[in-house]
Amino acid sequence: MSDFQNDMNHAVQGFVTQITELARRAAINTLESAFGGGRGGARSAAGVLGGAVAQIGRPRGGRGAKRTAADLEALSGKFAAYVKANPGLRIEQINKELGTSTKELALPIRKLISERRITAKGKKRSTTYFPGKKKG
Numbered sequence: 001m002s003d004f005q006n007d008m009n010h011a012v013q014g015f016v017t018q019i020t021e022l023a024r025r026a027a028i029n030t031l032e033s034a035f036g037g038g039r040g041g042a043r044s045a046a047g048v049l050g051g052a053v054a055q056i057g058r059p060r061g062g063r064g065a066k067r068t069a070a071d072l073e074a075l076s077g078k079f080a081a082y083v084k085a086n087p088g089l090r091i092e093q094i095n096k097e098l099g100t101s102t103k104e105l106a107l108p109i110r111k112l113i114s115e116r117r118i119t120a121k122g123k124k125r126s127t128t129y130f131p132g133k134k135k136g
Contacts, residue, residue: 072111075104075105076111078098079094079109080112080131082098083131088128088129090127090128091129109129115134116133117132118130119132
């Protein structure tokens with residue numbers, strides 16, 4: 001083989017090695033984020049490969065963490081009491097007063113409606129909330 005062919009083969013082999021390492025790191029990052037990371041399995045695999053692995057995605061317990069039953073019950077009680085004192089308001093108005101977001105209140109509202117502690121009239125953004133027939 002000529003020197004040109006040897007140089008070309010060497011360059012291609014180096015490129016393939018780099019791409020393989022990048023794909024391996026991406027696979028480890030994906031596995032870590034899918035399985036919560038930090039349990040040792042994916043981290044030890046990263047150690048064997050010798051690459052530093054950065055965690056991808058949200059940290060555990062941060063935004064999106066499950067709320068406790070006590071937190072949901074407290075928020076439900078706060079919402080039901082506010083609706084009882086101020087019937088006929090829309091969610092935007094209630095959020096402004098309670099300092100909450102619609103996303104935070106979605107589950108408590110569904111539970112309150114199913115328990116008949118509040119009622120809802122209207123659809124989408126025009127929905128207004130009223131005290132229900134069942135005592136809370």
